Amino acid sequence: xxxxxxxxxxxxxxxxxxxxxxxxxxxxxxxxxxxxxxxxxxxxxxxxxxxxxxxxxxxxxxxxxxxxxxxxxxxxxxxxxxxxxxxxxxxxxxxxxxxxxxxxxxxxxxxxxxxxxxxxxxxxxxxxxxxxxxxxxxxxxxxxxxxxxxxxxxxxxxxxxxxxxxxxxxxxxxxxxxxxxxxxxxxxxxxxxxxxxxxxxxxxxxxxxxxxxxxxxxxxxxxxxxxxxxxxxxxxxxxxxxxxxxxxxxxxxxxxxxxxxxxxxxxxxxxxxxxxxxxxxxxxxxxxxxxxxxxxxxxxxxxxxxxxxxxxxxxxxxxxxxxxxxxxxxxxxxxxxxxxxxxxxxxxxxxxxxxxxxxxxxxxxxxxxxxxxxxxxxxxxxxxxxxxxxxxxxxxxxxxxxxxxxxxxxxxxxxxxxxxxxxxxxxxxxxxxxxxxxxxxxxxxxxxxxxxxxxxxxxxxxxxxxxxxxxxxxxxxxxxxxxxxxxxxxxxxxxxxxxxxxxxxxxxxxxxxxxxxxxxxxxxxxxxxxxxxxxxxxxxxxxxxxxxxxxxxxxxxxxxxxxxxxxxxxxxxxxxxxxxxxxxxxxxxxxxxxxxxxxxxxxxxxxxxxxxxxxxxxxxxxxxxxxxxxxxxxxxxxxxxxxxxxxxxxxxxxxxxxxxxxxxxxxxxxxxxxxxxxxxxxxxxxxxxxxxxxxxxxxxxxxxxxxxxxxxxxxxxxxxxxxxxxxxxxxxxxxxxxxxxxxxxxxxxxxxxxxxxxx
Numbered sequence: 001x002x003x004x005x006x007x008x009x010x011x012x013x014x015x016x017x018x019x020x021x022x023x024x025x026x027x028x029x030x031x032x033x034x035x036x037x038x039x040x041x042x043x044x045x046x047x048x049x050x051x052x053x054x055x056x057x058x059x060x061x062x063x064x065x066x067x068x069x070x071x072x073x074x075x076x077x078x079x080x081x082x083x084x085x086x087x088x089x090x091x092x093x094x095x096x097x098x099x100x101x102x103x104x105x106x107x108x109x110x111x112x113x114x115x116x117x118x119x120x121x122x123x124x125x126x127x128x129x130x131x132x133x134x135x136x137x138x139x140x141x142x143x144x145x146x147x148x149x150x151x152x153x154x155x156x157x158x159x160x161x162x163x164x165x166x167x168x169x170x171x172x173x174x175x176x177x178x179x180x181x182x183x184x185x186x187x188x189x190x191x192x193x194x195x196x197x198x199x200x201x202x203x204x205x206x207x208x209x210x211x212x213x214x215x216x217x218x219x220x221x222x223x224x225x226x227x228x229x230x231x232x233x234x235x236x237x238x239x240x241x242x243x244x245x246x247x248x249x250x251x252x253x254x255x256x257x258x259x260x261x262x263x264x265x266x267x268x269x270x271x272x273x274x275x276x277x278x279x280x281x282x283x284x285x286x287x288x289x290x291x292x293x294x295x296x297x298x299x300x301x302x303x304x305x306x307x308x309x310x311x312x313x314x315x316x317x318x319x320x321x322x323x324x325x326x327x328x329x330x331x332x333x334x335x336x337x338x339x340x341x342x343x344x345x346x347x348x349x350x351x352x353x354x355x356x357x358x359x360x361x362x363x364x365x366x367x368x369x370x371x372x373x374x375x376x377x378x379x380x381x382x383x384x385x386x387x388x389x390x391x392x393x394x395x396x397x398x399x400x401x402x403x404x405x406x407x408x409x410x411x412x413x414x415x416x417x418x419x420x421x422x423x424x425x426x427x428x429x430x431x432x433x434x435x436x437x438x439x440x441x442x443x444x445x446x447x448x449x450x451x452x453x454x455x456x457x458x459x460x461x462x463x464x465x466x467x468x469x470x471x472x473x474x475x476x477x478x479x480x481x482x483x484x485x486x487x488x489x490x491x492x493x494x495x496x497x498x499x500x501x502x503x504x505x506x507x508x509x510x511x512x513x514x515x516x517x518x519x520x521x522x523x524x525x526x527x528x529x530x531x532x533x534x535x536x537x538x539x540x541x542x543x544x545x546x547x548x549x550x551x552x553x554x555x556x557x558x559x560x561x562x563x564x565x566x567x568x569x570x571x572x573x574x575x576x577x578x579x580x581x582x583x584x585x586x587x588x589x590x591x592x593x594x595x596x597x598x599x600x601x602x603x604x605x606x607x608x609x610x611x612x613x614x615x616x617x618x619x620x621x622x623x624x625x626x627x628x629x630x631x632x633x634x635x636x637x638x639x640x641x642x643x644x645x646x647x648x649x650x651x652x653x654x655x656x657x658x659x660x661x662x663x664x665x666x667x668x669x670x671x672x673x674x675x676x677x678x679x680x681x682x683x684x685x686x687x688x689x690x691x692x693x694x695x696x697x698x699x700x701x702x703x704x705x706x707x708x709x710x711x712x713x714x715x716x717x718x719x720x721x722x723x724x725x726x727x728x729x730x731x732x733x734x735x736x737x738x739x740x741x742x743x744x745x746x747x748x749x750x751x752x753x754x755x756x757x758x759x
Contacts, residue, residue, distance in 0.1 A: 509539065589621045
């Protein structure tokens with residue numbers, strides 16, 4: 001359940017978008033709008049930041065807000081925004097993440113928006129490892145949660161839009177929970193995540209997604225790297241090349257990439273690690289970037305490296321390039337940092353590394369200037385620099401304020417907080433804000449002066465329309481629904497010029513498409529409509545106007561009334577066992593590389609693939625994330641013997657209901673540490689069962705998750721096999737299927753899927 005809490009009545013603020021103008025506009029928000037500061041270096045402007053802190057209740061301490069987290073607050077227009085979570089360590093079912101708005105002077109709550117996790121892999125103490133970001137143009141606040149909620153709010157807490165990226169784009173979740181920050185560039189807010197979507201984006205890749213910051217519609221998506229070995233929460237670092245706005249980003253595949261931030265076009269990549277590059281890139285001058293990682297190097301078995309890379313200063317209008325090894329200017333093997341980002345001050349780099357040391361490195365030569373041992377290790381938190389001082393938290397709870405010099409760093413404060421410190425400190429108006437696993441602390445000067453309001457927002461004179469861009473770039477319709485598109489005319493630098501009218505639309509099948517598919521929907525003007533009897537389908541459309549064309553793609557997805565028995569599906573392919581197979585329905589998210597349609601027990605069914613150990617566990621959505629109060633049922637079975645079986649299940653309204661063969665139980669869960677209840681159930685291998693599920697929710701938020709299972713050839717039992725009553729039931733969620741075959745040993749089967757309204 002999501003909750004907006006307002007201590008007082010707040011006025012509703014109108015939202016206006018500045019599109020393209022020849023006049024500069026004053027910013028609606030100024031302050032520390034992003035966690036890395038205005039130059040994305042970790043160096044924060046301002047004077048009078050504190051030298052001493054005695055800890056909570058001690059010297060210079062101003063206030064503490066009791067919330068937990070591992071990220072960095074941001075400050076805009078006299079409001080502090082932070083990402084945190086509330087919990088009861090004795091009752092883990094009550095954990096909720098929250099976007100929190102506080103008075104930065106007093107710590108008093110202005111408003112907050114709480115929300116629960118669902119069907120993610122995030123473990124208990126790894127929530128809220130990220131930061132909000134504020135848009136200077138509108139004053140709006142944006143956040144990506146640990147389980148992929150992408151949200152936009154006004155400064156006063158009014159929610160503008162929200163996407164469940166897990167259910168809409170098949171975003172993957174990981175036990176570490178980290179999300180970092182979003183990016184903002186012009187009209188878009190940019191998310192960085194690993195997805196296993198559908199079609200060309202079906203294989204799991206580390207991708208960038210740009211959403212219109214006002215409407216929330218997808219503007220572009222980009223897959224600039226290769227197959228990831230890790231997740232990454234590095235956000236783009238920006239520059240301008242020949243009028244094009246470009247971002248440099250580290251990825252889970254070990255690549256640094258360059259992407260056009262207005263169109264999503266990949267420009268180049270450079271691989272320098274075998275695992276994820278999670279730390280922020282530093283831009284150094286106009287032709288260099290500095291990057292660090294903590295995984296195995298590509299040319300040695302050693303872990304970790306800090307490098308300086310010479311990057312192109314001309315725009316690549318052709319195919320994405322791979323930078324040569326000679327692009328590396330220098331390297332430093334002293335630094336191993338998995339997630340902590342380096343901070344740049346002039347020509348000096350300050351970085352905490354995995355062994356708990358703080359290093360100072362010359363940015364011109366790459367030489368280590370000095371080292372200082374601070375603790376046993378380090379994770380996530382990065383040094384923050386302000387007014388000649390470094391503010392350095394460590395994962396073990398140590399906190400330092402240091403004054404760096406030519407030969408070392410003088411300790412001004414050394415303090416043990418006795419709680420993990422994973423968040424980078426935020427500095428603003430003479431204060432330091434530090435998020436820990438024990439609270440959000442503020443210390444420094446009461447009533448400290450903030451910097452003057454930001455300069456007017458720069459605007460550029462755009463050129464004539466040279467290309468078009470369709471928004472949304474990807475869509476999902478249910479039978480009977482519509483989608484209206486906007487066609488933006490862009491100049492040759494990718495800047496928005498105007499909305500285009502009079503486009504001609506046609507179905508489009510790329511020449512390289514392996515599946516020649518079309519969407520079961522028709523256009524009238526710029527509006528696409530799926531009829532009430534539209535079939536599940538997927539494909540692309542091309543719009544042409546004034547001699548220019550662009551494409552969008554999308555799906556018709558399941559809603560109430562959907563049934564699937566897989567009969568009549570042609571089986572033209574062979575799997576690794578020589579069985580005749582075909583892919584599952586194209587609109588199913590992430591399913592084509594994890595499931596096959598095949599013959600089993602005299603029927604055509606869907607079965608999970610056992611040809612890749614990485615896919616031993618899979619969850620795949622096929623319906624509308626806005627659905628609620630529905631019944632989802634199917635026939636299910638698992639291969640095996642009395643010793644080894646697999647787990648098979650359905651996802652209903654963000655709850656996972658499974659028959660676990662090895663434990664002989666019927667289980668209901670959401671996140672396994674939040675909701676997890678089961679009853680004994682005598683599952684037999686190679687036996688068909690019918691599994692029926694339903695989630696009910698009252699206006700108060702209370703409700704229940706119910707399921708029943710029985711032998712398929714027997715009558716349906718009157719009573720539910722399991723009923724889990726909850727005080728805070730998820731409001732909605734997409735239907736899906738689930739399989740877990742440990743060590744890819746035993747296959748599971750599903751047939752006769754039915755999605756219906758509750759009785």
